[in-house]
Every structure is written in structure tokens, then in C-alpha cells.
Amino acid sequence: MGLSWQQGPLAPGAVGHFLTPASLPERLLFAERLRRRMRVRFHDTWIADSEQVTLLHEPGRYPVAYFPREDIDEQALVESGKVTRHKDLGDTAWYAVRADGRSAERAAWEFTALPPHAAALQGHIAFAWRAMDAFYEEDDRILGHAADPYHRIDFRHTSRILEVRLGDSVIARSDHPLVLFESGFAPRWYVPRADIDETRLRAADGQTFCPYKGLCDYYVIGEARRAAWAYRDAYQEVGLVSDLVSFEPDKVEVSLDGVPLRLEPGQNVVPHGIDRGLDAHEAA
Structure with missing residues (x-):
């Protein structure tokens, strides 16, 4: 489904291959500006609103939307003190998200020690999809995960x-x-x-x-x-x-x-990511 999972070109089980003389790295990450206005709602409060979202395509995952910090309501973010390490992008600081007395723990994260080649994500924060009330592109709600522009x-x-x-x-x-x-x-x-x-x-x-x-x-x-x-x-x-x-x-x-007909590779849907676990309740 899209660029980086199932059998997409950046996925671990890619059905095709790049025609290059040298082997590519085992993991290729791809970041791009979304070029769509995207908003996040939590407890009836708009906590993020940006036209400068960066979409990260990571092998084996759905795309993830990263918002510039200046487009996020800073009062909605509370440092948790929890730090984990991403295998490619370094230290990851986690935040609780709060609004109007409601909170969700470890509901947002930021890479705080990015390597120079990943500077496009500097100062950007992502929100766990299932922890938020809703994500929107313009006035249309986007269900499940950030829409993949390469999905067709x-x-x-x-x-x-x-x-x-x-x-x-x-x-x-x-x-x-x-x-x-x-x-x-x-x-x-x-x-x-x-x-x-x-x-x-x-x-x-x-x-x-x-x-x-x-x-x-x-x-x-x-x-x-x-x-x-x-x-x-x-x-x-x-x-x-x-x-x-x-x-x-x-x-x-x-x-x-x-x-x-036989069951072919790529026909089974495999969910990925700590903020995924899609099910029928997403449509509510």
C-alpha cells in the first residue's frame, strides 16, 4: 500500500528492484513536503494546523505526518521525560498531549538528535493517530493513517x-x-x-x-x-x-x-507501527 510497505519500492518485501550497479542500503527512508493543509483535533481542540507538514515514508510502515513545532499549540505538549532510540533517526523524545483537562500519554514524539542527512525533520513533531480524535486535510477527515500520495x-x-x-x-x-x-x-x-x-x-x-x-x-x-x-x-x-x-x-x-489462481505475495494485509492497529472502529 503505497511507497514504503506491503510491496512498495521502499518496503522490505518490494516486488521490484532498483536498477543500480551497487546495492542500495537495506533501509531507505524518504521524506517529502505533503503540500496539503493538515490539522489535528484533540478533545474538540485544534492542536496543530499546518501547510508545511513533512511526510516520512519508513520501510514497513504507513506514512507518518510530522508537523513543524511552530504550527502546534505548545500548551498541548507536555514532556514525558521518556526517550527512546530510532534505529535510523536517533534519540526520540516523547510527549503527552493535553487539552481541556484531557490527556493522552506518549501521544506525540520528536527526533532530537537527527543525523545531518535527516535535517528535514528537525523541529517537527508527529502525533499517534489513534490517540488523537481526528486528522483532517482541509475540511475532510482522513481515517486510519496519513494518506499516501503514492497509493493508487x-x-x-x-x-x-x-x-x-x-x-x-x-x-x-x-x-x-x-x-x-x-x-x-x-x-x-x-x-x-x-x-x-x-x-x-x-x-x-x-x-x-x-x-x-x-x-x-x-x-x-x-x-x-x-x-x-x-x-x-x-x-x-x-x-x-x-x-x-x-x-x-x-x-x-x-x-x-x-x-x-493462487495466493500471491502482497495479498495479505500486514498492519505496522505502534500507532496503527486499524479496525472497524476507525470509521466511527
Whole structure:
């Protein structure tokens, strides 16, 4: 998903490689100005508001937004005395965040001993996403984590035949599935419900949340748990996928034009980072 995780070019499991004569460092960090106004709300108080946010892409993590100290309400930050060490960026000082009598411990951090090549982050502070009430770009709330400008979703309609079986039973067969191409993931094939024997789908407990597509529901097929899923009401930007169903090829038999599909690298979502742990509650 994006530049630095799943199978992005800076991720540990990158699907491609840089064509260079010498080996690149094992870890490459990338920082850039976001070029969008970003704000942070905590306890109904705007504690940060900046057009100079720096986005840090770190291998194996979602991007993290760093705000210049001058664009942060200094009264909201309380030094905790806790210092840890980042393997690439040195000493990390932690802060509690407070507003109107409410506080969140270790909810913000700053690199205080940056190497010269990382000076772009000097005097910048990041906020733990789940500890804050909300983050906004302009007046739109951003859910889950800072939006990755390198994350992309494309849809393509196709007339290829997609078939889903469980043993001798046909669960789905479609000659007009929709294929979803998403940064850092293998292609996913979605089937209209009219082409599915929905009597074979049983709702599974629990939902997950994608910052780019919305809430995801899961289905049990036979004894296979979470063998299929659907975004029943996907975000408007990706509305083509709303209420279509995709099937997990390692749990049921999925074929495309008669060729069996296999679970490919990059198809499993792996959450990263102490301030992540995305779940359905993020959509609240």
C-alpha cells in the first residue's frame, strides 16, 4: 500500500528492484513536503494546523505526518521525560498531549538528535493517530493513517471468466468480473452478486477497515472462514466495488479463464507501527 510497505519500492518485501550497479542500503527512508493543509483535533481542540507538514515514508510502515513545532499549540505538549532510540533517526523524545483537562500519554514524539542527512525533520513533531480524535486535510477527515500520495486504486472491467468452486459446487461464475489493482497488492477480482449463489455465503463475525475503501464484511463458505469479503458501501471514490464480492484463492478454488489462481505475495494485509492497529472502529 503505497511507497514504503506491503510491496512498495521502499518496503522490505518490494516486488521490484532498483536498477543500480551497487546495492542500495537495506533501509531507505524518504521524506517529502505533503503540500496539503493538515490539522489535528484533540478533545474538540485544534492542536496543530499546518501547510508545511513533512511526510516520512519508513520501510514497513504507513506514512507518518510530522508537523513543524511552530504550527502546534505548545500548551498541548507536555514532556514525558521518556526517550527512546530510532534505529535510523536517533534519540526520540516523547510527549503527552493535553487539552481541556484531557490527556493522552506518549501521544506525540520528536527526533532530537537527527543525523545531518535527516535535517528535514528537525523541529517537527508527529502525533499517534489513534490517540488523537481526528486528522483532517482541509475540511475532510482522513481515517486510519496519513494518506499516501503514492497509493493508487484502479478498476478494470473484463470479459474473462471467473469461477469459484468449493469441491463439486459452483459458488460463483461471472463473465464480467471487476479487477481491482491496488498499490502494493496483487490484483483482486470482484464478482457481482447476481453471479453468485448467495445461499453458500454466511456472514462472518467482525469487520475490518481500509482507509481507502471503507468497511469490509466477511463471509464463511462451507468450513472456510473469511473465504470471501465485500465492501457493502465503499467510499464514493471507489464506488465501483460497492457490494461486489471477492474470494480468497487459498480458501476456495478460484479460476480465471480456467487457470487456477493462487495466493500471491502482497495479498495479505500486514498492519505496522505502534500507532496503527486499524479496525472497524476507525470509521466511527
